[in-house]
Amino acid sequence: MAPKTVLVTGAAGQIGYAICPMIARGAMLGPDQPVVLHMLDIEPAKQALEGVRMELIDAAYPLLADVKAFTDAEQACKGVDVAVMVGGFPRKAGMERKDVMSKNVAIYKAQASALEKGANPGCKVLVVANPANTNALILKENAPSIPAENVTCLTRLDHNRALGQLSERSGVHNTKVKNVIIWGNHSSTQYPDVNHATIDGKPAREVIGDDAYLDGDFITTVQQRGAAIIKARGLSSALSAASSACDHIRDWVLGTPADGSWVSMGVYSDGSYDAPKGVIYSFPVTCKDGKWSIVQGLSIDANSAAKMKATGEELVEEKALALECLADA
Numbered sequence: 531m532a533p534k535t536v537l538v539t540g541a542a543g544q545i546g547y548a549i550c551p552m553i554a555r556g557a558m559l560g561p562d563q564p565v566v567l568h569m570l571d572i573e574p575a576k577q578a579l580e581g582v583r584m585e586l587i588d589a590a591y592p593l594l595a596d597v598k599a600f601t602d603a604e605q606a607c608k609g610v611d612v613a614v615m616v617g618g619f620p621r622k623a624g625m626e627r628k629d630v631m632s633k634n635v636a637i638y639k640a641q642a643s644a645l646e647k648g649a650n651p652g653c654k655v656l657v658v659a660n661p662a663n664t665n666a667l668i669l670k671e672n673a674p675s676i677p678a679e680n681v682t683c684l685t686r687l688d689h690n691r692a693l694g695q696l697s698e699r700s701g702v703h704n705t706k707v708k709n710v711i712i713w714g715n716h717s718s719t720q721y722p723d724v725n726h727a728t729i730d731g732k733p734a735r736e737v738i739g740d741d742a743y744l745d746g747d748f749i750t751t752v753q754q755r756g757a758a759i760i761k762a763r764g765l766s767s768a769l770s771a772a773s774s775a776c777d778h779i780r781d782w783v784l785g786t787p788a789d790g791s792w793v794s795m796g797v798y799s800d801g802s803y804d805a806p807k808g809v810i811y812s813f814p815v816t817c818k819d820g821k822w823s824i825v826q827g828l829s830i831d832a833n834s835a836a837k838m839k840a841t842g843e844e845l846v847e848e849k850a851l852a853l854e855c856l857a858d859a
């Protein structure tokens with residue numbers, strides 16, 4: 531099988547260090563798909579990046595056809611089939627996500643042009659770096675030849691966190707917890723929705739039997755999990771972010787399960803479920819033949835609608851702020 535080329539930006543950082551070996555082991559594109567890794571970071575991280583390259587060679591991964599380190603975005607983007615955009619400035623303890631906005635949107639504008647010039651047609655883009663939805667939007671807007679549906683952001687980590695919480699609470703393994711939804715922004719306004727979720731085939735609300743928890747602590751725990759990890763580790767989530775990024779691309783490329791169960795992805799909004807158009811909003815999606823589609827027809831109660839609206843409004847505000855930052859730059 532011909533290798534696929536995967537770009538990882540910010541590859542010398544902590545998510546980079548976690549995700550490159552996962553990709554090289556087949557966690558992203560499957561156990562039979564050889565990969566060429568293109569790792570990009572900035573000049574000051576060049577030596578550390580070279581260290582990661584050396585370790586990847588030393589690990590002798592059977593699926594790793596080649597691994598190259600770059601500090602030039604245009605070279606790194608050449609011939610790329612999948613782009614995992616992790617590079618940027620992470621949030622530190624005490625910082626709100628908006629604080630990292632101005633530093634990051636400028637990077638995403640520049641890298642959009644590099645991707646547009648160099649990437650293979652059909653390249654699938656996943657933005658991980660925060661503010662993930664808005665960085666993805668800026669990338670999409672500045673790479674007009676890349677189809678809008680090929681630019682996505684990571685909310686699968688939030689989705690997986692929701693599965694994890696329900697699994698712990700019910701004592702049922704996470705593989706039997708299905709169809710949670712993350713709506714909206716990858717931020718503390720996201721809405722983790724359990725109204726369609728099942729645990730071992732039964733409605734999650736019935737199995738958990740505690741609506742006060744599901745409408746309260748469950749939601750805030752998932753919304754605040756990133757901050758809780760930063761508090762505990764002094765660093766943001768890295769292995770869970772890396773693993774969820776692999777899940778996101780794997781399901782997009784290879785398809786979601788045949789039972790119709792869905793995952794959450796940040797995608798360019800078409801206005802489904804009254805989400806604002808023109809932002810990258812997290813929806814429930816199924817994937818087939820390399821394409822995602824938003825799950826339609828789910829019933830939404832008034833309480834959910836209000837939460838979905840609030841997170842959508844935040845995305846519209848973030849978009850305006852990002853455009854202001856770019857205009858000032």
Ligand SMILES: NC(=O)C1=CN([C@@H]2O[C@H](COP(=O)(O)OP(=O)(O)OC[C@H]3O[C@@H](n4cnc5c(N)ncnc54)[C@H](O)[C@@H]3O)[C@@H](O)[C@H]2O)C=CC1
Pocket residue numbers: 539540541542543544545546570571572575616617618619620621637657658659660661662684685687688716766767768771
């Ligand atoms: N969407 C999600 O679920 C999650 C997103 N994140 C975000 O992912 C990003 C990366 O997190 P970490 O790996 O922990 O950060 P890190 O600071 O360890 O790594 C970031 C890397 O990006 C590099 N970088 C900076 N500017 C760059 C540029 N212009 N081009 C290429 N590389 C560049 C840095 O040199 C550094 O090596 C952060 O923005 C973080 O907030 C983190 C966890 C979950």
Ligand SMILES: O=C([O-])CC(=O)C(=O)O
Pocket residue numbers: 620621660687755756757759766767
């Ligand atoms: O909260 C942060 O800054 C890191 C992040 O995105 C997450 O862990 O979900």
